[in-house]
Amino acid sequence: MPLRAYLTLLRPVRTLLLGLINSGCCGVLFLRYCGNCSLAEALYFTCVIVGPLIFGDLLAGPAHEFMNRSVFPLIPGARRQLRRQHLHGLLALAALLLAAASAVPSEFPLAAQLGLIAAGLTLPLLNSRRVGWSYFVLLLLISPLLTTGPRETFVAACQAAPWAFLSLGLLCAGFCIRHIFSASFAGNYWKMSYVVSIQTLAPFYDTTMMQRRREDNERRAIAKRTRPEREWRIAAVGTSVREWSRAIRHARFGGTSWLWSEPGIVAFCAFPVIVYGAIPLVFAYFGRGNAISLQEYCGMLIAGAHGTELASSPGHFAFTSLPYTSIMVTMFASSVAAVPTTRFPLSRRRLADSLFVEMLRLGALGCLGFALAYVVVIVGAVLVTRTPIDYSLFARALSHIRILPTVVLLGIAFVFSTVRYRWMASFGGYLLWAAVGGALGGLAMAITESILGAYIWLPGLILSAWLARTAIRRYYATHDLNRLMPWVARFAGRCA
Amino acid sequence: MPSPALAPAPTAPAADTADASPVVLRSITQRFGKHTALSDVSLALPAGRIIGLLGRNGAGKTTLLHIAAGLLPPTSGACTTLGTPSGKLDTPQLTRLGLVQQEGRYLEWMTVRQHLDFNASFYPSWDRDLEKRLLEALELDPKRKIVQLSPGDRQKVGILLGTCHRPALLLLDEPISSLDPIVRRRLLDFLLELLRDDGTTVVISSHILNDVEKIVDWVVALEAGELVENSPFDLLQESYAEWTLTSAAGALPPSFAEPFVLQQQSNGHQAVLRVRTTDTEAAARLAAAHRAELRTRPLNLDEMFPLLTDQRRRRS
Amino acid sequence: MPPLLSIDLHNGVPAYRQIMDQIKLQIATGLLPPGSELPSTRALSADIALNPMTISKAYSLLERDGVLERRRGQTLIVRERPAEAQQTARLDPLRQQLTAAAHLAKQLDVPPAQAVKLFRELLDS
Numbered sequence: 001m002p003l004r005a006y007l008t009l010l011r012p013v014r015t016l017l018l019g020l021i022n023s024g025c026c027g028v029l030f031l032r033y034c035g036n037c038s039l040a041e042a043l044y045f046t047c048v049i050v051g052p053l054i055f056g057d058l059l060a061g062p063a064h065e066f067m068n069r070s071v072f073p074l075i076p077g078a079r080r081q082l083r084r085q086h087l088h089g090l091l092a093l094a095a096l097l098l099a100a101a102s103a104v105p106s107e108f109p110l111a112a113q114l115g116l117i118a119a120g121l122t123l124p125l126l127n128s129r130r131v132g133w134s135y136f137v138l139l140l141l142i143s144p145l146l147t148t149g150p151r152e153t154f155v156a157a158c159q160a161a162p163w164a165f166l167s168l169g170l171l172c173a174g175f176c177i178r179h180i181f182s183a184s185f186a187g188n189y190w191k192m193s194y195v196v197s198i199q200t201l202a203p204f205y206d207t208t209m210m211q212r213r214r215e216d217n218e219r220r221a222i223a224k225r226t227r228p229e230r231e232w233r234i235a236a237v238g239t240s241v242r243e244w245s246r247a248i249r250h251a252r253f254g255g256t257s258w259l260w261s262e263p264g265i266v267a268f269c270a271f272p273v274i275v276y277g278a279i280p281l282v283f284a285y286f287g288r289g290n291a292i293s294l295q296e297y298c299g300m301l302i303a304g305a306h307g308t309e310l311a312s313s314p315g316h317f318a319f320t321s322l323p324y325t326s327i328m329v330t331m332f333a334s335s336v337a338a339v340p341t342t343r344f345p346l347s348r349r350r351l352a353d354s355l356f357v358e359m360l361r362l363g364a365l366g367c368l369g370f371a372l373a374y375v376v377v378i379v380g381a382v383l384v385t386r387t388p389i390d391y392s393l394f395a396r397a398l399s400h401i402r403i404l405p406t407v408v409l410l411g412i413a414f415v416f417s418t419v420r421y422r423w424m425a426s427f428g429g430y431l432l433w434a435a436v437g438g439a440l441g442g443l444a445m446a447i448t449e450s451i452l453g454a455y456i457w458l459p460g461l462i463l464s465a466w467l468a469r470t471a472i473r474r475y476y477a478t479h480d481l482n483r484l485m486p487w488v489a490r491f492a493g494r495c496a
Numbered sequence: 497m498p499s500p501a502l503a504p505a506p507t508a509p510a511a512d513t514a515d516a517s518p519v520v521l522r523s524i525t526q527r528f529g530k531h532t533a534l535s536d537v538s539l540a541l542p543a544g545r546i547i548g549l550l551g552r553n554g555a556g557k558t559t560l561l562h563i564a565a566g567l568l569p570p571t572s573g574a575c576t577t578l579g580t581p582s583g584k585l586d587t588p589q590l591t592r593l594g595l596v597q598q599e600g601r602y603l604e605w606m607t608v609r610q611h612l613d614f615n616a617s618f619y620p621s622w623d624r625d626l627e628k629r630l631l632e633a634l635e636l637d638p639k640r641k642i643v644q645l646s647p648g649d650r651q652k653v654g655i656l657l658g659t660c661h662r663p664a665l666l667l668l669d670e671p672i673s674s675l676d677p678i679v680r681r682r683l684l685d686f687l688l689e690l691l692r693d694d695g696t697t698v699v700i701s702s703h704i705l706n707d708v709e710k711i712v713d714w715v716v717a718l719e720a721g722e723l724v725e726n727s728p729f730d731l732l733q734e735s736y737a738e739w740t741l742t743s744a745a746g747a748l749p750p751s752f753a754e755p756f757v758l759q760q761q762s763n764g765h766q767a768v769l770r771v772r773t774t775d776t777e778a779a780a781r782l783a784a785a786h787r788a789e790l791r792t793r794p795l796n797l798d799e800m801f802p803l804l805t806d807q808r809r810r811r812s
Numbered sequence: 813m814p815p816l817l818s819i820d821l822h823n824g825v826p827a828y829r830q831i832m833d834q835i836k837l838q839i840a841t842g843l844l845p846p847g848s849e850l851p852s853t854r855a856l857s858a859d860i861a862l863n864p865m866t867i868s869k870a871y872s873l874l875e876r877d878g879v880l881e882r883r884r885g886q887t888l889i890v891r892e893r894p895a896e897a898q899q900t901a902r903l904d905p906l907r908q909q910l911t912a913a914a915h916l917a918k919q920l921d922v923p924p925a926q927a928v929k930l931f932r933e934l935l936d937s
Contacts, residue, residue: 222605222643232610237617239587250614255605345590345618348583477583481567546863685861692854692864710821713865730826730866737824742919789915794824
């Protein structure tokens, strides 16, 4: 494969940019601020451990993508040439990373660095399903290792036996390359489910490809599914919006058993609160020199539930995550629109109204999830610190939740008003929306804290519900019913 | 300048027929970004007929059907379906409308039986007996999940979902391309039955002209987004012909300049012309003018099709 | 007894014309004697899988030409026709067939006398 063909596949500029941005955020910033590393340490670990993983994944993406296409086994010599070019890429990146690492003074021997870089660059090759979040999870697991107690042991091991690390790293690299580019693997890979690299999706996470992948995966999942589905027992659907929203609900969730869908939404929305509370806990607990015991942490949670300042301690962070995680509830709610309407015999207005009713239901479930999560967290904290139960605590914390429905409804209105801007369905759109939602939430919290809050909450809620319904109606009045909304199609996941 | 023998460009519908027509388009233009799918199309479909919607790929047939079904609001112009503007179609009209899409989206997780029951609950006029007969005729196993069906079977699902409620207007977009010949024949028989029993207006868009020819009695043809034909099928059959001229005395001219001659091949002694004219004396006149024997042969739809779709370029 | 029609939908000749020609032929050859009933549009359409519009057009044109008449409101029956009309009816299909033969004879430069002799031979056999 000539170099030019490989570069067309790889899109080197995109690869480098994405790699640098990701390393910067997930590597340097994360390690520095969440992991309490010094800047030099953060840079160094990024070059030697986190960076190779990120760049290795970026390099593996195009290789996986090409091997996954049905035309690949028919091209003579493709496998060997792809492997050769991939090796070239690996060597180039390894050299770059080594050079960057040597600019930072550190106590790691060169051999160990090489070994770590080699392993890091090739391990992502094994991620042949291209599960998107796999290396984030990996990073999450590794970072405590690098920033807390076990770090000393790790450094000592590297210094004591650098050649062991080198040989292990090279062995690992050899194994990964050999396995992925072997004839047997390549011979089966093109039959597997559709895989796409990040370079192809970025910068706007092209939704047609995502949809194609989603549809392909869904088919395989549905074909394998043996869980019972719901029954549709209604003989004749009348003309009321309530009946039609039930029909829409069946179309959207009928394929999943009752156990997984609605409780699933509640659990899914509760999960982030718990995670937000837990991450600082993990770092606080293992932090070098800053160790907080569980008791102290729970005390902070309770103090945070009382207080009003934003994010001054790990505990309080959990409670102010609200505006940012409302994005998830909004996405669940709007994903109702992913139902293929198969031309329900409904006027466009009635369709919009029925979808709105269903969105309200799902939004309510999401908010319920949050509320439950907060209650659980508080109850847990109270039990651990053995403070007497003070019901004002619950009231305080739950009062934070009262702005969530408003923010979610405004989010739905925002989503449906901006659909015609295609870039909104992209990663950039998410960021914008998160910023807007966050700002809105913060503002709403500030307003509702004051005595004025009690009076404007209900009118505010009604106004946002009206805005949401109007936005949905306007959208469906002029929209091509054949096309699914791009970003809800992406988020509808395996439910439809 | 077109001669009187050439068919005139299709014009907007007359007022009296427009009222009874199930689909009336007035100056419909549809743009997708820079691409113009339909450009200034006006027509009124006749009721109670089987209408063949013909055109090459990308001519705008699917777009036209989607606009008529109210799925797509046109960029400009107005469409009236079953007496209502297509943007305001509501349950009373939609329960009398059936659309079979070329690439329809169904609820993949359902079995065929479940999807039929689900849809049946929306339509009061759902005919269970027709559904049973159609399932048998199309040879579709109702217990299979839609996600597992082959493309041909998916087409059959689309046909079932669009037809079993006995619509007054049935729009079919390439419904038969993936079916085997025996099942195809059965489907065409069912369409005829719907027309006979209910006076359904059927619009069928298909590339398989051989099958379309068996049942249509009206032809609407599109080419590059423009309407190039809107006439009864037997009028077309009577207008198009292939004339073979054999020269009795002397050579024939290398080319014939008459405006109704659409295609020609001439080698001096014999000429084969493909013509379109409703003038019954034109053949005799031509033969007399060139002192030649003339034999005529009618053209079938496969042969007519390239001449039909070429009319747009000819006219401009 | 309903007439047996064989319609070729792919030869470019309009179906209604084929129906008309075949019914006229059957009347002329005596397969459909005067007074016999023709099936309704619906029944015939179901029988030979043809568009009912086509059949009703054929029927109405035959009625207009005086070949069929409507009795008792709905049913169509073959009309009794005077002798010269029957004569023309018999000669027309034959004329159509012979036109092509005449053209061919001219092209092959067969003199008319020989062509007629050939025709007589074929008739006698």
